[in-house]
Amino acid sequence: MAKEIERKFLVDELPAFITSQYHGIDILQGYITNDTSGRQVRIRRKGGKYYLTVKDRGLLEREEVEIELSEAQFHALWPLTEARNLHKKRFEVPHGTFTIEVDVFEDKLCGLVMAEVEFTSVQQSQQLDVPSWFGKEVTEDLHYTNSHLASSQQVPDVRL
Numbered sequence: 001m002a003k004e005i006e007r008k009f010l011v012d013e014l015p016a017f018i019t020s021q022y023h024g025i026d027i028l029q030g031y032i033t034n035d036t037s038g039r040q041v042r043i044r045r046k047g048g049k050y051y052l053t054v055k056d057r058g059l060l061e062r063e064e065v066e067i068e069l070s071e072a073q074f075h076a077l078w079p080l081t082e083a084r085n086l087h088k089k090r091f092e093v094p095h096g097t098f099t100i101e102v103d104v105f106e107d108k109l110c111g112l113v114m115a116e117v118e119f120t121s122v123q124q125s126q127q128l129d130v131p132s133w134f135g136k137e138v139t140e141d142l143h144y145t146n147s148h149l150a151s152s153q154q155v156p157d158v159r160l
Contacts, residue, residue, distance in 0.1 A: 004064040010135040011113040024089035030081025050074035
């Protein structure tokens with residue numbers, strides 16, 4: 001298993017340089033399971049590739065296994081994600097030695113923009129020079145996990 005360590009932030013206003021300088025990647029993802037312990041089984045179409053991902057419980061740090069699927073396998077599993085899926089466009093923005101993944105959500109979550117940064121250690125995550133265009137940090141807020149958002153009918157209230 002690989003370890004995923006990431007911090008998440010809301011983005012109140014998407015800086016114009018992101019959409020003018022970077023090409024967004026279309027992502028469609030859905031959750032087959034999302035149990036109350038926090039374990040998840042997700043499928044994703046990212047660009048022209050397909051993946052199945054299993055994530056263990058955790059927010060800042062958790063175990064993750066990802067395998068590539070064929071297009072046929074993805075489409076066979078997709079109906080299992082009914083009412084637990086989302087659509088977003090991802091922009092990968094260099095920031096020092098890190099890459100900021102800016103997700104612009106579409107459809108039922110239109111208006112929500114989040115930024116994620118992945119790290120190799122928890123210690124490294126504490127050294128992030130947070131850009132001025134980042135808003136509230138939501139790393140530890142369950143309302144802003146993609147699995148919760150996929151089941152939501154609207155953008156969460158930022159006052160939560």
